Amino acid sequence: MNTSNASPSPARWFRVFKRTMSGDSHTRKSSSSSLGEDVLRKSREAFSSGKTRPYAFRVSQLEAIFQMLEEHEMEFVEALEKDMHRPKFETVLSDITTVKNEALYAIRNLEKWMQPKYVQKSMTSFLDDCFVQREPVGVVLIVGGWSFPIQLSLIPLVGAVAAGNCVVLKPSEVSAHAADLLHRLLPTYLDNSCYHLISGGHNELMEVLDHKFDHVYYTGDSTTGRQVTQAATKHLTPVSLVLGGKNPCYVDKSCDLPVAARRIAWARFVNAGQNSLAPEYILCQADVQDALVHELCSCVREFYGSNPHESPHYGRMASAEQYKRVKDLLTCGQVAFGGQTDDGDRYIAPTVLIDVQESDPIMQQEILGPVLPILPVDTLDEAIHFINRKDRPLAVYVYSDNPQVTSEIMCKTSSGSFCSNDSMTQSLCTSLPCGGVGNSGVGIYGGKHSFAAFSHRRACLLRNSAVECVTYLRYPPYTEKQLRLMLWASSLSRRSSWCQIL
Template identity: 55%
Template sequence: MSSPPPSPSPAKWFKALRRTRLGEPCLKTYPLECVDLLKRSRIAFQAGRTLKEGFRLAQLEAVVQMLEEHECGFVDALGRDLHKPKFETVVSELILVKNEALHANNNLKKWMQPQYVERNLSTTLDECLMVSEPLGVVFIMGNWCSPVQTCLVPLVGAIAAGNCAIISPSEYTAHTAELLHRLIPFYLDNECFHVILAGVNDLPEVVELRFDHVFFTGNRKEGSRIARAAACTLTPVTLILGGKNPCYVDQHCDIAITAQRIAWARFHNAGQSLVAPDYILCHTDIQARLVQALKCYLIEFYGSDPRESRSYGRMVNLEIFNRTRDMLWRSGKVAVGGQVIEAEKYIAPTILTEVVESDPIMQQDVFGPVVPVLTVNNMDEAIVFINKQEKPLCVYAFSKNNEVISRLMSETSSGSFCSNDSVLQSLMVALPFGGVGASGMGSYHGRYSFDTFSHRKSCLLRGTRFECVTYLRYPPYEDRNLSLMSWACTLSQRSQGWCQIL
């Protein structure tokens, strides 16, 4: 194996460092630059640079170090992009990524070991195993709702699995994208890991450059374009897509706790989330109490004027602001909130009632601080309503009745399910997270990220013994040999594993 490419010269490091300190803006990455970065990554991968456990561990530790040493920088960037409070940035972005990196670091040795499978009579003297090998160079596209974690959590999996990676943060969160573009060259290997700054419309063109895997987080429309571009080169994809996540509230629930948890999940990050409850289906008898409880918690969280609250964010740009405002104005009746200020990209936490299925807010994904409340007469009605829609990324159910929870979990289909809380199932390192149907394909987090960016190669290591049995498979084909093999297959059906005498 050839020696790995040399590290960047000190002069290059100093030049990059000076640019970071002076705050020089990062320019858009053009297709020819992407071709060059992909070529460099391929050379590094083919040289075996990422294969050793020590290299992977060092890169994972560097991710943690970067987040710890530049916490203030990330807080500032997300504050500029989303008016995101420090608490939300640290807890839902930085700590989440660090947990993933530390978990991968602690378990990497076990994940990299071959997995042996059960032997049978014909493989008693052989070895049957699966080896996880890296895919190569992968392309990771982040989302503006959670611009740090949607870039770096998949990156942790790609590093752990031994891949090179090119990362594309969302152009909507420009300050965060530029920060990642500047910092990553200091902490991660300069030949294996790169950040590009590309627009949404440029991404399909980049995907067509032919990566070994594409990981995309975003909305369905953009995800569909990415999937079509990847299909041209038969590139496998993981798609984590938004959807209308239903939240059923049963009449037998703790209204106060339910309202508190829904309000936190829906209005966190000013409602800009792929996993927050998108609409509420509640029993007719409790609608008024639920809306009142939600209103009380909004006041407790953000005060009487959320615009003045340091805990409340803003819309990422005017495009998303206008789309959310238009849906708000054309749907149902405002029960709480409804105030908008275009100059500040501000939309108050808003609860809508008297919403019908044909309203615009029920026809599109909501990436903003607006939650419609619809009523149903019973759980059966709620299940029918949920199953009429496309399969969502998440389904939520609030009830004290375990039978209600069990039915919602088993009689609806979604990427994930959570009872009596929201969002947390999408953050846990031990649980796979991903979509199904229209909400995406594939999953990640923890070991599942490692598997997503690995190929599990089946390996049979045989010797030359047992030829006294395997000769039965060779021509010329004799009826006697066929009878013996058929008899062996019959035994196999009874005792499991005798038929593989080939």
């Protein structure tokens, strides 16, 4: 994910939309610094007023997000068709339905999530109420990604709204039509004093990070992610990062190869490969490689016809810069099938590469395009060693009908998520967390995990003033008897019962 192709002009980067009495929105522009301060001031005033804290308010805003997607589904479909030739099926499934599911899941569970969580007590607190209360952190900055621009902006927004925060949202400028649609629609559905949108590229993002937020959530490339973290560190602001990485996919000789090929081909080539959760490379034994290439080629013909360039079901690169970067990677190894490009249309055919070396550029960076390298390994242990030599990825995939093989890879590797005999479908389960580990990201989100990510866990103890018969033991002057009694009262027993002999 790259934002360096954005316009560098910071003078007119910021747009804030406000709902008028008639329901129409308008744009106000000024210098980035003054408007940044103005939006933050308004957001902090709204948060300080307590407006976002009540359960009823949070639910009303979540319902508004759902309603917006319901009422304007075709506009989002058309925007993403213009941005990357995205088929309606892919937009509705990945960008619309996933966000609607997140909003519904939050609405149905929010009351339970907001309840205090009572904790285990010792003798010193057995008459008290001890619990953890989830509180909103304050004003949150969300920086959305470009590959799935609606999902990557609105899923974290759902979590931040559910947690009771004010939000400043920056959709990716790379998917320009989708970003413009969010700028136009969101202010007509959400409370304008609590939720604001900004626009701009990399330079403008770094400028707005000069201001202090209470949490920053960023989806994008690792280089910008490091810069975001460094900028936030100046204010001691916690950061959540979704960065992607090189997701390995091991194909075992015991698997159902036609089924594996169909699932891998769908995951790698959906949205023209622009997905951080897609398999980045395949590891398999040499005697599996030829059959797998044949099956993958058959799947591409089945999915997109003999000429995917003419298929209405196949997308395009989101930007000229992204197109050029992925096209340059086609020089690695040897093209087994595919490899066709069209500069004017930002088209890259579904491509499989063989004879790729570990040192090749395609193995050193996230692809984010419809290109799939295959590397042979001799043994399962060699595959595991290969995976562990690299940074921990966003996902690890294994296709095998042997439970021992699946268990070996799951237990001996580390990644943000793990999936066997399929790819990317773990992200469709709202009760599972999404997120990376190490260089693939920091923090988790999705469902309850999004609510937790944007909440502060406040330790609360409500003490009764009528227990001085116990607490007096802590006061000076001290005696050995007091110490023994206090140790008995405050120490956790190895047994579940408090019955101990003095």
